[in-house]
Amino acid sequence: MNAIFALGLAILVIGVLSVAFVRPKTYVARLINLEIPAWGLLLIMLTYDEALAILTFVAVTAISTFVIVRLLSWRDASC
Amino acid sequence: MLDEILHIMAAAIISWILFVTVDIFFKLPETGGVSGASAIARDIEAGGGALSGGTMMGNIVCSPDASAGTLLAACGVYVAGITGGLAAAVMVYVGNRICHDPGYAGTTGAVLATFVIYAFTLAGFAATDFIAGMVIAILTIQGLSHVHASRLLARLWRVRQ
Amino acid sequence: MIALYVVAAIAVFAAIRVIVEKNTGRKLPYANVLGFAVSGAVVLLIDHPLALVAAAAYFVGSTLESNAIASTYAGGVKR
């Protein structure tokens, strides 16, 4: 098995477990833990040679983080 | 093998002297450029260091200074000769403007380091020695012991005053 | 070739020091050392003109991240 693939799988598993069992049960900690499996999935996608897919994935991850941050602040303001 | 290690050590000493001189000449230990630099200086002082040395370390963390200029100039000389060094100086200036800094120290350090490293390349050194040497130099300032490094920088700053 | 090993060893040392240190303000200089080491390793791995742009982009990015974290940390302490 490729080393990059194994490392990506390990980081993906660690990230998924950390999102599921988040220790300080706040939205910010869960949002930061949600970034970890994104980087693990990027390492797995690096094994298959598709440059444009990786670029799109990185951009969409950042944009979805921005959307979730706006959603959290809007929810704090409303209720 | 042994020759290359001696070259790396000599390059570390040369780049240490170069960037500390340029940083102290541009009065980095005097005041924190942004509010984060003052916070880092306060934490280093709370850990037992000196305040002016901590301010200079905070300024190095919070914006690309002469240390970053030296590293990127070494990379530029390694990749594309003296043209790469000047291109690295332009990138350091752009990075300084992004981080809300005037950018005199970084640009001056990058241009100065380009010519120094090119001169040493003619004298038998390789540019890779200067990359590794610059990383060792920044390790001795920021990475080994904050207390002793900040006291040393504060003593040098007192000499310049 | 020795230069690459030296840079990688310093990167590992800086990463361990970042994790072990408790105070946020004293963590950031070690993270700066890690940024120096990784952007040196990027240039040493590939000898290509775009590698210089990649190293400069990573260095400015990590500096901007440290700057944002430090200024937010300073504002949080002052309140």
Next chain:
Amino acid sequence: MILILEAAFGFIALVGAISAALIRDSYGKLISLGVLVAGILPFIVDRGYIDVAITVALIAPIATIFVLMVARREEA
């Protein structure tokens, strides 16, 4: 890449992921996320995708700044 270098940068990435999962302070979590990105960037460069490396190096701090917008609000 040489096996020792692969082990070194893989160790940095793994340590960053584990500490980002376990540290409770939110600033410490963000710094550990920076360590994780520092570990995976040499793998991207070593595969030859320098354009992907430039994009990752520019977008990762922007995501951190987005998270800091909500971390500051929680601190206050």
